[in-house]
Structures are given as structure tokens and as C-alpha cells.
Amino acid sequence: DGGITQSPKYLFRKEGQNVTLSCEQNLNHDAMYWYRQDPGQGLRLIYYSQIVNDFQKGDIAEGYSVSREKKESFPLTVTSAQKNPTAFYLCASTLAGLPDTQYFGPGTRLTVL
């Protein structure tokens, strides 16, 4: 079955530690995205990538970093510079940026203690 996997589902880290969230897709989609969602809030775009080895900042990129070395993988690192990292993180992908083909992963809930 094609889809997007994110791991782990729940993640706990101590304040000041960097943490990397995994996102893998086997849909052969070109574009991948990372969003952040806080309780009761909408999704906010962190980073997106149209193609391998290229990515752009979204609306709230500060304190985050990404890489796109392979078409199927788009890991997100939450650095210690991110002031409020506790949130629900969602990864998504689309075929050539077409929003009617957008699929989302199940999400990772990160809690920084």
C-alpha cells in the first residue's frame, strides 16, 4: 500500500536537545511538506521541498532544519533554537505540487520536557 509514514508517533525530549522527526513516502510524489499544529490551532507550514536537494522555508521555519537527499525522505530536525517545540508535527506529500493529490502522514506528537 502506498502512503506516508512518520515515526515515532510520540516523542519526548529534554529541553535543549535537537530531535529529528522521520517522514518517508512511497507514493513517488515530488513535493514534501512539514507542518506544525498546536492545540486548537490550524496547520502552519514549516518547510517544503519541490525536488530532491532543494527546499524552501514556509511560514515558521525558525528553529527548524530539513534535508531532502532522497525523493522518498524528508526528515525534520527541531533544534534547540526553537522556543516552543512541543506540538503535533505532520508531514505531507503531493504530486508535482498539486494540492488535490496531497496526502498526510499520521503525525508525530513531540513533547519537550
Add this chain to the structure above:
Amino acid sequence: DAKTTQPTSMDCAEGRAANLPCNHSTISGNEYVYWYRQIHSQGPQYIIHGLKNNETNEMASLIITEDRKSSTLILPHATLRDTAVYYCIVRPYNDYKLSFGAGTTVTVRA
């Protein structure tokens, strides 16, 4: 910069039509209107999109005003499973950047 304005929340009775408004007064000629919904703790799901004509699919209907400054998503017979946050987004069709706003929390009541 907020491109769309939606009510924060609305209630709907089960079995009745749910009409969700969205204002997009600064929409450009090449921008489409997209609707997604997010059921609690899941990723958003694409519903429908349109440019200027009304659109219908198995999930919903989209009515866009003639001046394109607003639109309405219609869920014809709301069920309890339609309880979700609904997002209205405007963007060019092939623009890779996909940003979501706060959306409308729709609660369908029995």
C-alpha cells in the same frame, strides 16, 4: 498575510445541509479555491476545489460567487462523521507552497 476569512466555529444538525462560508476578497485571477477537512488528530483530507464554476463531487459541493470574492462549501446531508475542522485555501493551481489557516470547526449534532 491572511488570504481567506472563515468563521471560527459553527454547529449543524445531523441530516441537514451544512453551509460553510469563506471570504477571499483579494483572490487573483489564477488562484483556485480549495477545501480540506481535518478530523481530530488526523492529517487533513482534500475535499474539493474550483476556479470560478460551481463544482460537485461525492463529498461536497462548492459554490463560488460570480466576483470570486467568496465561496461556500456545502455538505448536503451532514453526519456525525463530518465533525471536523474545515480549511478554505486560495492558491495558484501549481504553486508548491500549501499553507493552511485556522479553519472552521464544524460540529454536527444528533
